[in-house]
Amino acid sequence: MFPRLVYESFRHQARRKLLAGIAITLGVAVATATIAVATDIGDKINRELRSYGANLVVSPQEDTLDVEVGGINLKPPSDGTFLNEADLPKIRGMFWHNNIVGFSPMLPVTVMVGRGNAEAKQVTLVGTYFNKAITFGKETVTTGVKITNPWWNVSCGDGASSRPDQAKAQSRACNWPSDDSENILIGEHLAPKLAKHPGETLDVDGRQLTISGILSTGGAEDDQIVAPLALVQQIIAKPGAVRRVYVSALTKPQDALAVQNPKTMTPEVRDRWYCSPYVQSIAYQLEEAIPHSHAEQIRQVAQNEGTVLSRIKGLMLLITFAALFASALAVSAAMATAIFERRVEVGLMKALGAGSVAVSAIFFAEAFLLAIVGGIIGFSAGALLARQIGRSIFNSQISIQPVLFPIILAIAVIVTFAGSAAAIRRAVKFDPVFALRGEG
């Protein structure tokens, strides 16, 4: 009798069930989508924060002072020690290597440009990777300033575009140099001083190098020349030399554990510290990976991203609560309305001798069925919605944790029950005589 009552109720009151079902489905979909976005937003924003550039710098242990004013390096090139370029792929072998978004070695040297010319000039030449394939073990990854410094921009410079006859010829030339070429980029403030344009050659310490583009960074590089690392190593005759490595890593906002000194930790705490992607522990692991190195966080980037990240995460958490609250309310409202409309039915059942428990059981069973069906459809719709949000906003997938499914389903059932409970209680308490006479 009980299953038949429930079945008939769904068959004959399809419209009302549909309304409540739609409310549950939509509520669950919104809840799923916001939970999925909120659990993933930390990772997504962390990646976006990498557009601020490297947050770690690795330098030789016995490094001398930088003597640099306004982008001009005043230190003699032979001065100081270097890191070995051959050690760099070891970064990919670190514990947290999956958190390393990219790294760029830098080798700044001072060179004379335009030799034999009265206007010979001392300029800083920086050797780096642009987009170089690095092989460690079996895997190959590309890294370089195109990844770590996304605000670097290569163009033909303003002068080129104002001269259309030349612009056409130059448009082919204005590009990032390849890492094994002898092509260079010159900073946008340096280019007018040297009166050079892309496609022309520049005399750098006696070598004729082709300018492949004008580099605009808004930083010190605007007054410098940037070239492939191998070329700069050849110029100063120090193969494999690297002055610094800038590392861009995904990190966890720092907390009390992060700032402890690893040397004074107990082994247990140290393991926990080592296995958390704090900027400090990644710096520690970089020092382990690269011999004779000193790794340090770049505080401007590293310190601030934690605050920004925790603010955005906190905000999304609060919004998720708001979404859950709104969905819960919508579901309860729909359920309450659906049950309130059925007082006559309750009256009839009670007049025929059904107890409060039996009547409530029928309603709860119906609510449970609705919640399960609405929950499953809503979860799928919410997962699709989250994917759509991930793709359109972050250009990447938002992964739905499978563990979310039973949780969402449980929440749907609980919320539906809670929403129906008050209405069911009122319906059961209602005097059958009034209900049947239609006075409610």
Place this chain on the structure above:
Amino acid sequence: MSTVPATFCNPKEIAERRARSSPPKISMFTRMFFRAAILRRRRAASALLAMVVAAAVATAMMNLYVDVQAKLRGEFRNYGANVVIVAKEGQSLPADAVAKIESLMGAKILAVPFSYAVARTKVGHSVVVVGTDFSLARRLNSWWKVSQWPDAPNQALVGLRAAGIVTPDSSSNRQPFELTFQGKPIQLTPAGVLQTGAGEDSRIYLDQTSFQNWTGITPSTIEVAASGTTVEVESQIRQLAQLLPTADVRPIRQIIEGEANVLNKTRATLYAAAALIILTSSLCVLATLMGWVFDRRRDFALMKALGASERLVNGFFAAEAAALGAVGAVTGFFIGIGIAVWIGHANFHATVVPRFGVFPYILIGSVVVALVAAILPITMLRRVQPAIILRGE
């Protein structure tokens, strides 16, 4: 017969009494209006509650959507300067450049002067010495890790790596040291150690007055933290360029583009979440209100049976729904402002300024949702004969 007062039969009197006791037609309308709310206060209250909650959530989301961006921009200013002013080749910045900038822009921006010189230590190492205003630099570069800020002339803030050069043997780092610039010596006391992980670690910072007395060099670079939207920052850059014709005003693209990138993504996420939440709460209102109106089909039928015109009945229900929407919107608006202020306080530790500008949107939105919720069931009921409803079928 004489028991009946003569005045009763006086038609004039009757007319007068009628005029007094029976209110005009509009009054009947208002009376029904309020009686409906009072007699069925439970149903009315639950409909109103749904309305209030939806309006509150919508208000909070709209407030946050506008305000969070401003708050996040504030957080992003912790990244320091986003504009740098340097003297053009062969020219120098005017001596009163910072004062000029401050008088033009006021509190909207923070401008910090820096002057650079290369000095030699006793043993002949070259080291970059920077003159600046410590109180301003401290506000601009909040990420600087400083053991103690200098507070007296000739006290220096020594970068971590520079400290190893100038005071190599002292464990406390408080030993005075000597630097020479073009033959002019100066005796400096290290006040604290500066750690940033970048170029600052190799430098020694001095207050501008001591620096200028020693080297005679005036500031060559001004770092500026301009706040506001991208458009506002761009206009501030243009103003600065006009103010200082001898200088190059350059945006620091690393900071500006990074900020724009993160902010755009956050805004888009927030927008999507807000839209979803507002949609869900509207749905909640729709469900509750439809139930409420549907539940009153007897009133509807009775009014029609008593000869009320279709227009009057529709108008009555519509007016009721609109009133419910308006009351819900006003109450919800203030609750929503409260929620937004609380979220701002909990997440950003700062007060959220209530945006009263969103009120019209909330009001119109609430009334529209309420009207839709009322009209849908009425159109459904219109097809049904009043007699059938009254018989309870």
